[in-house]
Structures are given as C-alpha cells and as structure tokens.
Amino acid sequence: MGRMADIEAEGEATAGEVPDLGQLAGLVGYALRRAQLAVFADFHRSFAPLELRPAQFSVLLMLRQTPGLRQSQVADALAIKRTNFVSLFDGLVARGLARRVPVDTDRRAVSLHLTPEGEDFAARMIAISAEHEGHLTARLGADGRAQLLALLQKLLVL
Amino acid sequence: MGRMADIEAEGEATAGEVPDLGQLAGLVGYALRRAQLAVFADFHRSFAPLELRPAQFSVLLMLRQTPGLRQSQVADALAIKRTNFVSLFDGLVARGLARRVPVDTDRRAVSLHLTPEGEDFAARMIAISAEHEGHLTARLGADGRAQLLALLQKLLVL
Numbered sequence: 625m626g627r628m629a630d631i632e633a634e635g636e637a638t639a640g641e642v643p644d645l646g647q648l649a650g651l652v653g654y655a656l657r658r659a660q661l662a663v664f665a666d667f668h669r670s671f672a673p674l675e676l677r678p679a680q681f682s683v684l685l686m687l688r689q690t691p692g693l694r695q696s697q698v699a700d701a702l703a704i705k706r707t708n709f710v711s712l713f714d715g716l717v718a719r720g721l722a723r724r725v726p727v728d729t730d731r732r733a734v735s736l737h738l739t740p741e742g743e744d745f746a747a748r749m750i751a752i753s754a755e756h757e758g759h760l761t762a763r764l765g766a767d768g769r770a771q772l773l774a775l776l777q778k779l780l781v782l
Numbered sequence: 783m784g785r786m787a788d789i790e791a792e793g794e795a796t797a798g799e800v801p802d803l804g805q806l807a808g809l810v811g812y813a814l815r816r817a818q819l820a821v822f823a824d825f826h827r828s829f830a831p832l833e834l835r836p837a838q839f840s841v842l843l844m845l846r847q848t849p850g851l852r853q854s855q856v857a858d859a860l861a862i863k864r865t866n867f868v869s870l871f872d873g874l875v876a877r878g879l880a881r882r883v884p885v886d887t888d889r890r891a892v893s894l895h896l897t898p899e900g901e902d903f904a905a906r907m908i909a910i911s912a913e914h915e916g917h918l919t920a921r922l923g924a925d926g927r928a929q930l931l932a933l934l935q936k937l938l939v940l
Contacts, residue, residue: 648843652918653915654840656814659937660814661939662938685806686806686858730896768936773807773808780817780820782821782823782917
C-alpha cells in the first residue's frame with residue numbers, strides 16, 4: 625500500500641533511451657491492461673479467419689450453451705450496454721449466424737438463438753478458441769493458468 | 783487445451799434466469815477483460831476527484847519519474863497511438879499540468895515535462911494510487927498480488 629509513496633523523481637531523459645516502465649509495471653491495473661491487450665491481440669490473430677471479435681465470440685458461445693436467452697439477459701451477463709448489444713446482435717443476424725424469435729407468452733420479448741449455420745460456425749470458433757487458449761497455457765503453465773483465473777476472480781468484487 | 787471441445791449445448795433458457803457464464807469465465811481472455819474492467823471501475827471511482835483517466839495517470843507518472851522524454855518515447859512505451867497521445871497530452875497542457883519544451887539540439891523535437899502544478903498534482907495522484915492499489919491488495923493478499931503480476935508478465939510475450 626505504501627509502495628507508491630516511495631516513488632522518487634529520477635534523472636532527465638535523453639532521446640532514444642527506452643523509458644523505464646518499472647513503476648507502472650508494478651501497478652496491478654496497468655499490468656492487467658497490458659496483459660489483456662496482449663491476449664486480445666492474440667485473439668484477433670487467431671480469429672482473423674472467422675472475422676470475429678471477442679464480444680461476438682462471447683455472445684455466440686453463450687447462445688450455444690443456452691439457446692433462447694433474452695437480449696437483456698445476454699447483455700447484462702456480458703456487461704454489454706443494451707444499445708451496443710442490439711447492433712452487435714444485428715451484425716450476427718446479418719451474417720446468418722443468429723436470429724431473434726418472438727416469444728409467444730410476451731409480445732414485446734424476443735429470444736435469441738443460433739441458426740444451423742451459427743451452430744457450425746460456433747463449432748469452428750470453439751476449436752480456434754482451444755488453440756488460442758493453448759497459446760496462453762503454453763506461457764502460463766497449467767497450474768499458472770488455474771492460479772491466474774482464481775486471482776482474477778477475486779478482483780470482480782472490488 | 784482440449785477443454786473447449788468438451789463444451790456441449792445445454793437446455794433452453796427461461797426468462798429471468800441468470801445465464802450461466804461458466805464456460806466463458808473459464809477462458810483466460812474473458813476473465814482478464816472482466817477483471818480489468820472491474821479494476822478500472824475502481825480506478826475511476828478513486829480518481830474521480832482528480833478527473834483523471836488511466837492513460838493520463840500513466841503519462842504523468844512516467845514524466846514525473848523521467849522528465850524530458852520525447853512524445854514518441856512516452857507513446858511507444860505506453861502503447862498509445864501517436865495521434866491519440868498528442869490529444870491526450872494537449873489535455874494535460876490545457877490543465878496546466880504538463881508542457882512541451884523545445885529541444886536545442888533538434889529543431890523538430892520537443893521534450894515533455896510536468897509543470898510545478900503538475901508535480902503537486904502528481905503527488906496527490908500517487909497518494910490516491912496507493913489507496914486504489916490498497917483496494918486490490920485487500921482482495922488479492924500481498925502474495926496473491928505478487929503472483930498475479932508475475933503471471934500477467936508472462937502474457938506480454940505471446
């Protein structure tokens with residue numbers, strides 16, 4: 625807690641010198657952000673053939689697991705703003721991967737489903753996800769991976 | 783690595799049910815992103831009195847530590863796009879916290895410095911940062927915090 629108070633200004637920089645990130649690198653928020661960006665960059669490389677972004681991946685995975693969810697359920701569970709979710713899902717519909725189905729018991733509601741094409745797509749997506757996770761596990765080790773997930777979980781209730 | 787292949791579609795959802803995030807929560811990229819958002823939310827709460835965003839914090843901390851860095855050095859070190867960096871730094875200049883100083887030996891170059899007001903501001907900022915980190919350490923424990931930083935470091939070279 626008191627470690628930041630120890631930070632002292634250091635000498636003048638010279639051009640070309642690589643700036644010292646030391647203080648920042650020791651801060652959890654900064655380290656998290658840099659790691660997240662590195663992992664998402666690997667995600668984008670891995671999923672380039674499917675032209676899939678992380679939020680789209682999450683929605684498809686969730687609907688594959690639980691067909692028929694309401695828009696608000698998926699948006700809330702994934703912490704996506706409702707308006708953003710609508711346009712994200714419109715994109716999946718336009719690609720023929722997902723569809724909205726009217727709910728008999730509630731005229732205002734729609735439930736969300738994958739199309740048959742979406743099911744095939746999700747299967748390919750999951751195979752690529754396993755490769756992508758494999759890259760991360762190769763860096764972390766299986767124990768390190770489990771440790772990391774447990775530590776990250778603790779940060780969700782700040 | 784093969785765990786994603788085990789994912790099977792489950793039953794239909796019913797309205798109001800809380801969707802199961804289980805599969806997503808077990809993926810490193812997803813867990814990282816959710817944790818990063820939770821930590822940044824705490825950052826924003828902590829730094830609301832200073833109206834400071836994480837990227838501005840990083841720039842001020844870096845210049846406090848190493849006065850006289852060039853724009854490209856700071857932008858590159860923090861992985862901020864050059865054009866974004868210019869407007870970010872303009873904002874700090876407009877608030878009287880930082881300034882650009884011509885470099886005698888290179889007519890095209892400027893070096894970046896905190897103003898005296900910026901130095902005072904940075905001192906308050908660092909005190910708040912210590913509080914914010916304290917929230918995280920309270921959740922992680924000191925050992926957990928060190929473990930987390932070490933694990934995150936491994937993900938930077940994917």
